[in-house]
Amino acid sequence: MNNILKAITKDSFVLPIVAIIMGLILGAIVMLIGGYNPIDAYSALLTRVYGDPYDFGEAIREMTPLIMTGMAFAFAARAGLFNIGGEGQFLIGMTAATVVAVQLHGLPAYIHAPLAIIAGAIFGGLWAAIAGFLKAVRGVNEVISCIMLNWIGLYLANFVINHFMLLQGQNRSEDIQPSASIAIMWLSEMMGNARVHWGTAIALAAAVFFYVFMWKTKQGYELRAVGFNQDASKYAGMNVNRNIVKAMFISGMFAGLAGSFEVLGVFQYQSVMASSPGTGFDGIAVALIGLNNPFGIILGSILFGTLTYGSAGMSFSADVPPEIVRIVIGAIIFFIAAQGIVRWVLKPFYAKRKKEKVL
Structure with missing residues (x-):
């Protein structure tokens, strides 16, 4: 049994790594077809992110909300729910x-x-709980309700800013009070005024909470059991409906925290938006790359944030269009989703290793 668990863990670690490598190779092939040098492009990407303290700090800032929205999707997924409403x-x-x-x-x-951080978390959780309640009580598919709530959330946010907090003559709210800022000023000065903030530390702590709650507590066990089989969970005496609402509420709290970090730590105000920023949807991609594991999501956000922020370096230094980065990200997600292809690629290596052990 232990050998099986070790094999599963090892396989779960190897497959995403190989999928990432295959995605990068596919991106390199696309660059070659387009007449670009992939070595120069990837070098420019890494230089853009890790070349100086300012860019490194801004890359971390880019990764932080992705960790939270990635965990928002993954937490619900562990309970058998598809929370597409992170946005x-x-x-x-x-x-x-x-x-x-x-x-x-x-x-x-x-x-x-x-207080501002807690407000963001609670209201984000309540917004997700609406979809959970509709799923639990009325059987409404959470994908449909979450999509509708995404649009309602966008227009409601714009309504609040427009009618209650709009800065005169501008398309944004007033600046937040200095006492509500979570920016780390001394670290920002050290990193060339990069917009670093305490939200990054909270995101890492949230990943630890995710793991401990989901795998080390009775409530987490119930959520995972409901995710595996609702009928069996109900037969075992678990309150399935309550667990559905609970999973969506905690999931929404993660996404709500991501939103509060952006206001309190990065922009210091909120704009009236013509469309959604896309952070919640990017979090789904990060969760898929991280295989819905909180620590895998941290690594996935590092990869996603590096590719996203570094795409500017590819454009300016190597003249590679930023759309190439989206092709790379899409390819990585494709190979992670289509694990049969990755296993087929790895099959000769596994067969050779098995043969060597027999000999």
């Missing part, structure tokens, strides 16, 4: 944090900033 939950969390950060005055920083 709306992100926007609602952002708006709730903005309201607290702009409207409340005179609070000390150690109260104001945590």
Whole structure:
């Protein structure tokens, strides 16, 4: 049994790595077809991200919300739910944090900033819980309700900013109160004024919470059991409907936190948006790359953030269009989803190793 578990763990580790390599190779082939030098392109990408402290700090800033929205999708997925509503939950969390950060005055920083963060988390969770409630009580498919809630979240966020917090003559809210900011000023100065903030540390702590809650607690066991088989879970005495709502609420909290980090740590205000920023949808890609494991999601966000932020370096230094990066990301997700192809590629290596062990 232990050997089986070790093999599964090893296979789960090897497959994403090989899928990433195959995606990068496919991207290189596309570049060669387009007349670009893939070595120069990838070198420019890495230089853009890790070449100086400012770009490194900004890359970390790019990765932070992806960790949270990735975990939002993965947490629900572990409970058998497809939370495609991370985008709306992100926007609602952002708006709730903005309201607290702009409207409340005179609070000390150690109260104001945590209060704004908590508001973003709770309202993001409540927004997701709507889809969970509809699923549990009325049997409404969560994919459909989440898609609708994404649009409602966008327009509701714009309505709140437009009617209650709009800065005169501009298309954005007032600046948040300095006491609500989670920017790390001393670290920002060290990194050339990169927009680093405490949200990154909270995101890493959230990944630990995800793991401990999901695999080390009774409630996490119930959520995973419901995800595997709702009928068997109900027969075992578990409250399936309550676990569905709970899973969606906690999932939405992760996405809501991502939105609050963007307001409190990066922009310091909220704009009226013509369309969704896409952070929630990118989180789905990160979760797939990380195989819905919180620590895999951290690695997936590093990869996704590196490719996304570094694409500017490819454009300016190697004259490679940024769309190539999206092809690479899409290829990686494709190979992770189509694991049969990856296993087929690895089959000769496994066969050779098995033969050597026999000999």
